[in-house]
Amino acid sequence: xTIDIKNPSFLLDGEEVPFTEGQTVMEAALTAGSYIxxxxxxxxxxxxxxxxxxxxxxxxxxxxxxxxxxNSRLKVSSQTQAINKMRKHIVQMLFVEGNHICPxxxxxxxxxxxxxxxxxxxxxxxxxxxxxxxxxxxxxxxxFLDRDRCINCxxxxxxxxxxxxxxxxxxxxxxxETHLCAxxxxxxxxxxxxxxxxxxxxxxxxxxLLINDxxxxxxxxxxxxxxxxxxxxxxxxxxxxx
Amino acid sequence: MRVxxxxxxxxxxxxxAQRLIGSLLANKRLPRHALLQALGMLQYHCGxxxxxxxxxxxxxxxxxxxxIKGIIEFYHFLSLQPPKPYCxxxxxxxxxxxxxxxxxxxxxxENENVDVKQTSCVGMxxxxxxxxxxGLPLTGLTQERIEKxxxxxxxxxxxxxxxxxxxxxxxxxxxxxPLLTNSIQPGDALNKARKLGEAGFLKILQAxxxxxxxxAGFPTHLKWKACIDARGDQKYIVCNADEGEPGTFKDRLLLxxxxxxxxxxxxxxxxxxxxxxxxxxxRYEYIYLLEKIQATLSACRxxxxxxxxxxxxxxxxxxxxxxCGEESAMLESMEGKRGIPRIRPPFPVTHGLFDKPTIxxxxxxxxxxxxxxxxxxxxxxxxxxAGSRGSKIHSVAGDCERSGIYEYPFGSTVKxxxxxxxxxxxxxxxxxxxxxxxxxxxxxxxxxxxxxxSSSGSFMVFGPGRDLKLVAQNFLHFFKDESCGFCTPCRVGxxxxxxHFDRVCEGLESQHEWELMNDIASLMGQASHxxxxxxxxxPFIDWRDNNVTADSLSAKPEFIPVFDLAKATAYSRSxxxxxxxx
Ligand SMILES: Cc1cc2nc3c(=O)[nH]c(=O)nc-3n(C[C@H](O)[C@H](O)[C@H](O)COP(=O)(O)O)c2cc1C
Ligand code: SF4
Ligand code: SF4
Numbered sequence: 001x002t003i004d005i006k007n008p009s010f011l012l013d014g015e016e017v018p019f020t021e022g023q024t025v026m027e028a029a030l031t032a033g034s035y036i037x038x039x040x041x042x043x044x045x046x047x048x049x050x051x052x053x054x055x056x057x058x059x060x061x062x063x064x065x066x067x068x069x070x071n072s073r074l075k076v077s078s079q080t081q082a083i084n085k086m087r088k089h090i091v092q093m094l095f096v097e098g099n100h101i102c103p104x105x106x107x108x109x110x111x112x113x114x115x116x117x118x119x120x121x122x123x124x125x126x127x128x129x130x131x132x133x134x135x136x137x138x139x140x141x142x143x144f145l146d147r148d149r150c151i152n153c154x155x156x157x158x159x160x161x162x163x164x165x166x167x168x169x170x171x172x173x174x175x176x177e178t179h180l181c182a183x184x185x186x187x188x189x190x191x192x193x194x195x196x197x198x199x200x201x202x203x204x205x206x207x208x209l210l211i212n213d214x215x216x217x218x219x220x221x222x223x224x225x226x227x228x229x230x231x232x233x234x235x236x237x238x239x240x241x242x
Numbered sequence: 243m244r245v246x247x248x249x250x251x252x253x254x255x256x257x258x259a260q261r262l263i264g265s266l267l268a269n270k271r272l273p274r275h276a277l278l279q280a281l282g283m284l285q286y287h288c289g290x291x292x293x294x295x296x297x298x299x300x301x302x303x304x305x306x307x308x309x310i311k312g313i314i315e316f317y318h319f320l321s322l323q324p325p326k327p328y329c330x331x332x333x334x335x336x337x338x339x340x341x342x343x344x345x346x347x348x349x350x351x352e353n354e355n356v357d358v359k360q361t362s363c364v365g366m367x368x369x370x371x372x373x374x375x376x377g378l379p380l381t382g383l384t385q386e387r388i389e390k391x392x393x394x395x396x397x398x399x400x401x402x403x404x405x406x407x408x409x410x411x412x413x414x415x416x417x418x419x420p421l422l423t424n425s426i427q428p429g430d431a432l433n434k435a436r437k438l439g440e441a442g443f444l445k446i447l448q449a450x451x452x453x454x455x456x457x458a459g460f461p462t463h464l465k466w467k468a469c470i471d472a473r474g475d476q477k478y479i480v481c482n483a484d485e486g487e488p489g490t491f492k493d494r495l496l497l498x499x500x501x502x503x504x505x506x507x508x509x510x511x512x513x514x515x516x517x518x519x520x521x522x523x524x525r526y527e528y529i530y531l532l533e534k535i536q537a538t539l540s541a542c543r544x545x546x547x548x549x550x551x552x553x554x555x556x557x558x559x560x561x562x563x564x565x566c567g568e569e570s571a572m573l574e575s576m577e578g579k580r581g582i583p584r585i586r587p588p589f590p591v592t593h594g595l596f597d598k599p600t601i602x603x604x605x606x607x608x609x610x611x612x613x614x615x616x617x618x619x620x621x622x623x624x625x626x627x628a629g630s631r632g633s634k635i636h637s638v639a640g641d642c643e644r645s646g647i648y649e650y651p652f653g654s655t656v657k658x659x660x661x662x663x664x665x666x667x668x669x670x671x672x673x674x675x676x677x678x679x680x681x682x683x684x685x686x687x688x689x690x691x692x693x694x695x696s697s698s699g700s701f702m703v704f705g706p707g708r709d710l711k712l713v714a715q716n717f718l719h720f721f722k723d724e725s726c727g728f729c730t731p732c733r734v735g736x737x738x739x740x741x742h743f744d745r746v747c748e749g750l751e752s753q754h755e756w757e758l759m760n761d762i763a764s765l766m767g768q769a770s771h772x773x774x775x776x777x778x779x780x781p782f783i784d785w786r787d788n789n790v791t792a793d794s795l796s797a798k799p800e801f802i803p804v805f806d807l808a809k810a811t812a813y814s815r816s817x818x819x820x821x822x823x824x
Contacts, residue, residue: 049585050729052769064767067585086628086765127758133809152727171580172312174563178727179312185300187308215465216273 010074012036012056026054026066026152027130036078037119039112039205040096041066042235045162048154049093053087053116062086088120090107096127096164097176099134099148100206106215107207109223110238114206115230125220132177134179142212143201145180150208152178157195160200170195180208205235247409248356249376249722251289256634258683259298272302275596277313277578281320282526282559286377289325295386296322308531316580316726317542318361318562319526324787328356328395331374333789334717334723336619337640337702342371342671342775345385349392362551362564362720364527365588367639367702369411376401378530380408405609408782411530413495417662419633420502420625421606424613428545431615432513433508440470443615449806450614450622451631456482456567456604457674458773462611465601468591469515472599477517479553480576480595480602483524484560484567484584488694488720489700490669492635493605495647497524497531501538502608503548507608510615511601512553520555521595523572526562566773569602571726575604582728583772606635606699626652630691634699641705652691656681659690665703670710675700676717677777680710680784711747717781718743725774732775733765739782759785 009016012034019028027227029036030129047066054065056078092115102108134147160168172181182193194201196211224238262283266276284295291314314320348722351358366372381755384684394404435443447463485493496504508520536696539555542548548555558576560566566575570584573595594600610632614622625633627704630652643664670682673690674697681688681695688694722740727733739762745751763779768774
């Protein structure tokens with residue numbers, strides 16, 4: 001491969017992916033239409049690097065592609081059997097860590113975690129379910145927070161700070177006790193300034209932050225990830241609840 | 243801060259927050275980076291962060307109570323629960339458990355006036371049975387002493403009246419090398435370095451091939467060069483005194499008896515980089531050293547080694563979290579946040595504390611800098627070997643005759659070290675703590691250096707009668723308790739691995755679970771965000787590689803599933819019973 005300085009590119013699974021200065025591998029790949037699995041990344045927000053689904057291999061090491069700076073010497077593999085097996089384990093870990101109620105969940109079919117499980121051929125939890133006890137928060141008039149389904153991706157945290165200029169959320173605790181906090185005196189969502197039109201209320205990839213009157217508007221069989229895989233559609237919330 | 247002994251905690255009449263943290267306030271405002279410091283002080287003096295203090299902090303810091311609580315919950319030693327008059331912490335490290343093995347602590351556990359809690363290694367593995375009471379170490383436990391403690395607690399005798407000698411932490415140095423022998427006249431090391439000029443000293447540093455003593459072994463001259471070259475109106479020098487790796491207590495000695503040298507090393511770093519402020523990030527477990535450290539810093543000011551115009555050093559306290567020893571998590575913690583490791587690059591040398599270029603080095607590394615400047619290159623490289631120059635200070639503990647501090651040249655073998663401490667009988671040694679390596683008897687000729695088995699300073703000796711499976715189990719639980727929770731592989735992986743290894747210890751693991759543990763170990767090792775996750779499966783891997791053959795797995799007793807129906811439904815059944823009662 002020759003290095004073209006004006007139109008730099010790197011190799012992703014053998015294909016050339018063009019990038020512009022400062023882009024990460026994830027940003028460049030998504031722009032070019034190549035999907036790298038992810039949950040905590042969002043193109044409009046600062047990269048986080050926590051879910052680790054976007055791991056790719058380069059120089060015999062794994063990197064999170066959402067924080068890996070693109071450069072023209074890179075040769076990156078993403079869709080290998082070994083990496084997808086690890087990704088599957090990561091999704092399984094996210095499932096067993098929380099309490100996920102897919103069959104009865106309002107977000108079933110729109111959920112990116114569930115879609116990722118389909119994408120990676122996950123058939124069972126594999127690890128021992130942990131059945132944590134987590135608090136729910138129904139104090140807000142329009143928005144319901146069910147921590148049982150939260151995967152600690154901090155998308156809502158970042159959206160509130162970076163997009164809504166509000167700082168409504170933060171993560172608290174340590175290790176497996178890590179949990180989403182509402183930044184109010186009572187710790188309740190209803191006492192924050194979160195508005196139903198805020199980005200933070202409309203970004204959750206799973207069914208942890210639900211808009212009350214939008215549950216079940218679409219029959220299950222018509223929901224997005226029952227129609228299309230996440231690698232084709234991308235990590236996008238359905239129109240009707242955006 | 244004066245470290246007076248506090249206890250019984252002033253539960254009925256806690257002092258107003260302003261009195262305890264007044265020195266941190268500026269115009270009734272608490273700067274964000276002082277939040278953790280404020281929390282530490284309130285905790286130390288009151289035994290918890292009370293609702294009243296929380297709302298005071300919320301006002302001073304202009305942060306919501308919800309957010310502050312989230313930070314409090316990150317740190318082991320910060321509590322939101324009303325305390326009892328006294329609070330005891332017992333270290334969960336295997337060595338400490340063994341040291342307490344003959345002691346009956348049930349008296350204390352049943353005593354209504356005291357909470358007995360657990361925490362990871364408190365850095366007292368050479369002190370016999372020990373505990374922390376209201377934040378301070380109490381060493382050399384005997385049954386008789388436990389009974390006395392129990393009486394004092396029952397009577398609610400003020401901690402300040404308890405026998406002074408109970409609280410002493412004796413430093414026992416068994417082998418001194420160049421680092422511990424060299425004595426520096428105040429200002430000498432800095433002056434000698436200055437004479438060489440910046441470029442000159444950097445050359446010496448490079449030629450010495452000094453590598454960081456905190457665990458990672460990164461060449462110090464590269465780190466310093468990068469920080470010297472980094473652009474910034476302000477730069478910082480940070481000394482990592484978190485010493486969290488279980489079994490390590492060598493920084494405790496350096497902070498106690500060799501701090502002037504550490505300061506001098508930091509001064510050289512400041513002079514080279516142009517930094518005007520330095521910090522020592524001290525683990526909460528070593529709060530008992532705070533007064534002494536501050537006295538030494540004052541003495542350094544009197545001697546002109548430190549001064550506020552050129553370079554001065556402050557102490558910042560941690561609040562209990564192993565991950566805060568990881569340099570970028572430490573910087574987050576110093577900024578008053580939860581200690582979550584940052585995305586790297588950028589590295590601290592360009593974007594460190596408050597986003598400014600920052601040098602972070604271990605306590606011992608700064609000591610080495612001072613020694614190198616004072617005694618010169620030749621003396622320094624006379625010790626060790628090509629890949630690992632100089633000497634290393636080890637904290638030796640466990641099944642040996644003389645636990646304590648040993649300074650050996652790099653490249654000394656495990657066998658030599660065991661000979662030195664009277665641990666020849668050992669069946670195995672854990673070098674470098676749980677994140678390090680288990681060395682078995684057959685491999686005792688292995689040199690301890692960066693190229694063979696590398697050590698951050700912990701050397702735990704396991705005698706012939708010890709069950710190494712329980713050692714591995716203990717270490718896996720340590721990582722489970724200390725994962726910061728940021729990334730999926732480590733947050734969940736450490737939990738699941740510890741849980742399945744518990745089944746190994748009960749002799750119940752199935753072939754399926756065995757494969758599962760292998761999968762988790764390989765995932766954590768490769769896909770985690772930071773060094774904790776990368777090494778957290780090491781105890782499992784070492785144990786597996788040392789013990790497991792296809793045969794040893796095939797003869798398992800009857801399969802017992804992980805899923806326990808009675809346990810899984812206990813909560814819902816209890817709800818039903820509650821409803822019946824109503
Ligand atoms: C989980 C974890 C814990 C660490 N704990 C410590 C520690 O307690 N003390 C320390 O000096 N370095 C610790 N380190 C290493 C630091 O990140 C860093 O490399 C070191 O402080 C740099 O100083 P040095 O180059 O002088 O060793 C830890 C690293 C990790 C990943
Ligand atoms: S509520 Fe949703 S967006 Fe927020 S951290 Fe949890 S999973 Fe992520
Ligand atoms: S590897 Fe563990 S300690 Fe490190 S960031 Fe991930 S969860 Fe935190």
